[in-house]
Amino acid sequence: MKQFTQAEQKRLAGEYAVDILISRGMIFSGMKIGLGTGSTAIQAVYRLAESLKADKLRNIQAVVTSFQTHMACEELGIPVFSLNSRNIGGVLDLTIDGADEIDPENRLIKGGGGALLREKIAAYNSKIFVILADESKLVPHLGSRFPLPVEIIEDARVPVIRALEHLGASCVIREGVKKAGPVITDNGNMILDCLWKTPVDAAALEQEINAVPGVAENGFFTRLRPLVFAARGDGSIEER
Numbered sequence: 001m002k003q004f005t006q007a008e009q010k011r012l013a014g015e016y017a018v019d020i021l022i023s024r025g026m027i028f029s030g031m032k033i034g035l036g037t038g039s040t041a042i043q044a045v046y047r048l049a050e051s052l053k054a055d056k057l058r059n060i061q062a063v064v065t066s067f068q069t070h071m072a073c074e075e076l077g078i079p080v081f082s083l084n085s086r087n088i089g090g091v092l093d094l095t096i097d098g099a100d101e102i103d104p105e106n107r108l109i110k111g112g113g114g115a116l117l118r119e120k121i122a123a124y125n126s127k128i129f130v131i132l133a134d135e136s137k138l139v140p141h142l143g144s145r146f147p148l149p150v151e152i153i154e155d156a157r158v159p160v161i162r163a164l165e166h167l168g169a170s171c172v173i174r175e176g177v178k179k180a181g182p183v184i185t186d187n188g189n190m191i192l193d194c195l196w197k198t199p200v201d202a203a204a205l206e207q208e209i210n211a212v213p214g215v216a217e218n219g220f221f222t223r224l225r226p227l228v229f230a231a232r233g234d235g236s237i238e239e240r
């Protein structure tokens with residue numbers, strides 16, 4: 001039997017989810033849609049553009065979560081608005097995104113692409129939150145493999161690292177590729193990648209980390225239960 005690569009699984013999840021959500025009326029003409037970031041979320045953006053071209057969808061109004069997605073929308077002719085604009089009014093009908101880890105209760109770690117701050121703003125201001133994934137993202141416990149990204153204000157780097165170490169984390173400043181020094185996010189901040197030795201209470205930590213002065217946001221997404229579409233290696237899609 002054909003085995004689908006990780007890249008193929010991401011494409012399958014993106015295409016399947018957009019098609020099925022259009023057929024269910026959850027993605028609809030004129031809607032306000034939040035668009036996530038990364039190699040999986042972009043597959044949904046491509047499918048939305050195809051659906052607009054095929055006239056299955058009209059006049060969607062997008063709020064993007066990164067320069068990457070903004071540039072893709074510009075290229076594909078998807079109109080982009082600020083979450084604060086009159087058109088959007090701070091509320092999205094649905095946000096579609098990828099994830100780095102998904103536990104059995106659909107709690108997430110996000111931020112592998114460094115877009116967690118805007119991704120969380122979009123997700124937490126959406127009526128419906130949809131996550132797309134390949135099977136490698138399904139894990140029994142959050143934080144078992146993927147370090148938690150925490151976006152921080154540079155001026156507070158030393159006290160924030162100290163506070164996170166107090167919470168049991170080992171922190172590494174994310175380094176740029178083809179850029180000397182740290183990754184600087186689309187919001188002008190730095191990212192710490194944080195690992196715990198033992199399983200953690202993600203819901204409690206989501207709150208505790210954000211209470212540290214100098215933390216802009218962390219990559220635990222525990223207060224929503226997104227609809228997840230995960231593509232498997234055999235080409236099947238699990239919806240949960």
Ligand code: 5RP
Nearest residue numbers: 038039040098111112113115
């Ligand atoms: C970006 C994210 C991404 O959704 C997450 O890192 C998954 O990325 P990919 O779809 O490329 O595997 O949270 O900040």
